[in-house]
Amino acid sequence: MTKRQGYTLKSLVSLIVFLMLGPSIGIGQEKAPARPEMVMYYLTLLSRGPKWTPEQTPDTERIQAEHMKHIQKMAGDGKLVAAGPITDGGPLRGIFIFGVPSLEEAKALAEGDPAVKAGRLAVEVHPWMSQKGIGARNAAAVKANPQTNFEMTTYQLGLAHRGPKATTESTPESIQLQADHLANIFKMLGSGKLGAAGPCLDGGNLSGVFVFQVGSIEEAKALADADPFVKAGILVVELHSWMAAKGTLP
Secondary structure, rough: OOOOOOOOOOHHHHHHHHHHHHOOOOOOOOOOOOOOEEEEEEEEEEEEOOOOOOOOOOHHHHHHHHHHHHHHHHHHOOOOOEEEOOOOOOEEEEEEEEOOOOHHHHHHHHHHHHHHHOOOEEEEEEEEEEEEEOOOHHHHHHHHHHOOOOEEEEEEEEEEEEOOOOOOOHHHHHHHHHHHHHHHHHHHHHHOOEEEEEEEEOOOEEEEEEEEEOOOOHHHHHHHHHHOHHHHOOEEEOOOOEEEOOOOOO
8 A cells, every 4th residue: 555645554554553552642540442443344425326316206216115125135144234324415325334355345236236227326435444343233133133123313424535734744743643633533432422433445535434423413523623633634524414223333
């Protein structure tokens, strides 16, 4: 992997080590939060496709029903660990989170969705490293009782893009800023306000993802705006309300 703006190879390694070993500075005598294990997922953004239309017709209703059946099959096969719609009415319509061995398999599953094949949705798949256990509780509940119905809840999804001050330079200031950024992530995870977070590993403009479990998008914005990388202009966080099954996050 080559260096890139936002997260570099060094910062990715730092994030993994930080989350696995815990911070050594700034905690004092307080007990550190639980140390989450990091694993690879494939985050899929579902956006309006070239044939998207807001009108409901018998054809769009048929495609939607097939889309939901495809989601249920992927979840039943243990390949889709989380899914749900984005509820703010913009071009981004929903997300899938796959727990599969490869990017190729995730792309094949996403592109095999009937709404994607019909052109109503377009997909963008990113390798995303985050906390182990996303969707695990719900998968166990379905295994115990296939008829389980889940209560839906709203999470706040933060897509962290490279900001205007993103750089690959390593200086004492950037190293300290990196440490402050990671400490802030760990603090939010420990508080429970951040349910999952981690970098995207494909070197694109999407540097990472935050999933906040707070009551409003305004609270999520305040948390995102307080991040040292965001304050420094290294990251810009785009927030969306995401509806998914309660208990989706670890």
